[in-house]
Amino acid sequence: MSLASELPPTTKAPEPSAAREIIRVRDLVVGFGQTLVMRGLDLDVYRGEVLGFVGGSGQGKSVLMRTILGLVEKRSGLIELFGRDRDRLSTAERRLVERRWGVLFQNGALFSSLTVRQNIQMPMRESGQVSAKLMDELAMLKLALVGLPASAADKFPAELSGGMVKRAALARALALDPELVFLDEPTSGLDPIGAAEFDELIATLQHTLGLTVFMVTHDLDSLYSICDRVAALAEGKVIAAGTMEEMLACDHPWLQAYFHGVRGSRLAGAPGARQKDMRGRG
């Protein structure tokens, strides 16, 4: 937090109305068999912002992320990535788009037969022409950034703790310094200190690299401290999207329960603790 807050407010203040959408979803319908999970969902993610995505368990947050990534087939609707309709992309173009994002899956999805170091190097190796020495150094750097000790580099995923898996998977998602990262519950399974460090890392990367972040999270701390905007999913639709203040003011019963429940009100009540606007951007 400290580093990010030293920055002048000029950098990358996303102005929702003016900024271009990096992801645009319109009227999306997704279902499995008889049940519809997304029923005409609309969503925008703006360039350079951190979007927090909330919703009850089983409401379809992971499914939406997987649909945007192209892992789940949609029934109908429009998905635009980097300003291009995903259905109209050729295979080669799609590959280029895939190079521009990094993904952290809910359960890590590390390659079980590779060490942590090899996992992080995998995307670099595929992109070609990065020297072995640089790859080793960058892998270690990424490990240090996500807060893993150097000794974790040569461990296999099965030998890691749950929180370490999350961190290693984040390091892999960030391996190529993508423009856009998808994070599915990144701070679940992290201790509060680790989660705060994680928030700080994301904020720093957002400021230094202009990272756009789509983050599914239940962590109210993350929502308050690093998310520029929050979108809420219920009944297959985005029921509300906006800044934290707008969400708090929203009178949808589920949102009321979410933010003003026992846990939510504790944070909302704390006077400005770790609030995004405390960074003093205009």
Next chain:
Amino acid sequence: MARLSSRREGETVRFSLGGEWVLADSGALEPEAADMVAAARGAARAIVDLAQIARLDTAGAWIIGRALDELAAAGVAVSVEGARPEHALLLQETKFRRFEAPARARGLLIVDILADLGRSVVSAGQDAYDGVVFLGEFVAVTAFAFVAAGRFRLTSLVYHMESFGFRSVPIIALINLLVGAIVAQQGIFQLRRFGAGAYAVDLIGILVLRELGVLLTSIMIAGRSGSAITAELGSMKMREEVDALRVMGLSPMEALVTPRILALVLSLPLLTFVADMSALFGGLLVCWIYEGISPAAYLSLLQEAIGRNTFFVGLIKAPFMALIIGLVAAMEGMATRGSAESLGRHVTASVVKAIFMVIVVDGLFAIFFASIKY
């Protein structure tokens, strides 16, 4: 593309960095940075101007940081100027630190080979020992579940008998039909030269019933069901499902292994019977076509050629083969460690070991039956 220009003013070198310092260009960036270090040799001061950099990512920042560190190590006083705030922050976050290179131990090839050889001998011994232990545990757990606790997982047993036994019937029948036909055809052609074509029926009857039926069925089942058992148990092991069973107070041996092995032990004799019959039928067809032996004549020749013992010799072996396949498959599955690669290795090992053991045991049975003249 990255741009680097340098200007020397007496004891001071000025570097101006521009363009894109990103991972995609790392192939060009690393030599640029090396040039920078070389150009500053002997100078007292170096000023690095980052104002012209358009894009910087962690890889670029790292390369710059490394060059700065190398300059400092060469005794040059370095100062950075003109960096945009976000670039300065990134440089600070990715500050150069030395990581010890990963150990890439490479010994002598011959030593490695000998060490491998030694290890595999030891592990073969360990396997034999583990096999006996596993067999003991299996027998104890199964007997206890049956006799003392009166528990019997009938549903599970029936389910596995269907998938290992019933669903294998078509393929077992087909390959044995073909093998029966091939043996008959070869027998007829070779024996015809002595005018003894009709003796092909003896050949088929004895060979198929004593050896081929049970052997082919066992090999097929080792490949089809043994591998399935290893993969199922292995992936359950990988995803901690086996641990979940254990902490619920259920024995994985009783819940997972026993029903599968019992299903194999019950299915394999039945499949062997199917195999025998279809091989004999294949022989019948070929004898009819090539040698003009009518089905009725074939059956009466067969009756003279074989005794009841010929039939039972093959069938008796089947449950033992099933036990071997099941034990090997379950052991390999339970030995799976966390990775997908480990699962693949154990599935392969399961099939290879099971087939090997089936053939060895078949040989032992042959010696045994020969010495008791059955």
